Amino acid sequence: MAKMRVLVADDEPLARERLAALLHEAGADVVGTASNGEQAVRESERLQPDLAVLDIRMPGLDGLDAARELGRLAKPPAIVFCTAYDEYAVRAFEANAVDYLMKPVRLERLRQAIERAARLAPARLGQVAQSLAPGRQRTHLCARVRGNLVLVPVGDVLYMLAEDKYVVVHHTKGQVLIEDALKSIEDEFGERFVRIHRNCLVARDRLAGLVRLGDGRILVRLTGCEDELEVSRRNLPAVRKLVRTL
């Protein structure tokens, strides 16, 4: 049997070293390491490992968010999570039959995890993230620009427009396409974005005011952005109320 090709992602150098050594002892081949979620996704794209061992707490894109992105790759790796102490995470994993390792990792336990490593659909991983903490939100949106991973901090997002199968995210430094549905983003981030139109979400903290046009249409003005966006009649009362409280 060919050796399993593994990617290790942890922000702590010593933790990476130890896990790599253990994986080696368990007969796996460590093909790459990453020190944060973003790197883990990039390296997985490049190296196409069979398995990714992801620490949950990593700066920037954390283990759960990285796993979600990995699930979307053409050839997604199997995923095993690693954590030092997360009661909630452990409960969420058990509920969703996701494999996890507790730090310090034991060799026998690692062997087991390698044997039964399973590929998980992103939807399933989304569920884990949700059951982890009902209010949990991603800190970054992940987009592809010419095949490269681009992270947009949620705080930088100005507004999002649904177009066909994609959502165009307009942020402070440009715009990117993401594959999420507008509805799921609205559900995930709740308070953070306001729906002003069937196809448009606006960052609440960017709302600057309303403008009425000659023909009766009403537009939203945003801080830090020239664009003005139309408010649908259906969403107008809610938006108006919100603008009044600003």
Add this chain to the structure above:
Amino acid sequence: MPPRATSNTADPASPAWLPDFCSLPVLFAMMVVAEFVALIVTLAPTAEPRPFWPRLGSASLFVQWLALIHAVGLCKLRPRLLRLRPWIGELAAYAFMLAVTALGSSLVFSLDQGLALGLTLPASRHAHFVTRNVLIGAPIGAALLRYFYVLEQWRAGVRAEARARFEALQARIRPHFLFNSMNTIASLIRVRPGQAEAAVEDLSDLFRAALGAGDGLRSLGEELDLARRYLRIEQLRLGERLDVLWRVEALPRELRLPALLIQPLVENAVYHGVQALPEGGRIEVEGHQHGRTLEITVSNPCPPPGRRRSSGNGMALTNVQSRLVYHFGPHAALEVDDAGERFTCTLRLPAAPMEESGPRAPVGEARY
């Protein structure tokens, strides 16, 4: 940069100088006192020909009726009174009680005359009746208000003490830290056993300190050493991402302080700051003495507000803050300055030594 959010107003329970007069225990206390008053008034030597029991009956009816009006009135007025400064509020409550006594007496006197029941005094002595009742009510009302005030203060003190103890327990190190450190040590044993040994020593000191945190004071020097040990372990774990700068030579190391005031700030700086940044950063711990005040600052880089994980921030800070209030009263403060990409906590403490026994300024500090 100017401090944006100064917050040393952590409330020690509620503003508790006036009890809730609608609550049954307070109402009961009012009625017991009222009955004593009725008894004393009846026992007092008088020229009245009526026998003891009927006199006690009418006096009880009158005094209990007055007590109920007081209770209902103070219950309704309480929210407004509590908004005033305590001594003004107390005076207002007292004035209200005397006014109710005067008006009530006058009303009862008139009724008695009208119905010709002869329970009070002859018609010519209306003013005398009212004045007498107000004079009887004055010391009793004052004593009662004072009693409730002291009682509420005592309760608030007990609550604050329990809370401070509980929070000292909470201030103990995060379990995450324990397991991460164990993992670090497990890695080090393979490659650098010497460092692993030092890490075990540091970890032991930390836990010894944390486990004994509930009781008593510790020297500032010990507290600083503890923070240093903590950061040493975190440095092993985070590698080059964590850089620390110490400037604490100016601090008096022998000063006695409640345990775990600085370590939680440093832990916060790692947990929400450096650890959350892919490139890491530098934590700066600085200490100065300005006259009779010590100023200890812990600052760290952190992700800008829009990119933080929302969970759990501020717990440790609230904890330190309320323990400061408990131990030092208004003489200490924790100032937090969250200036976007850098987070700064400033601890201000009195430079005078603390007494070994309990809090310096209990919440129930007398205001009279």
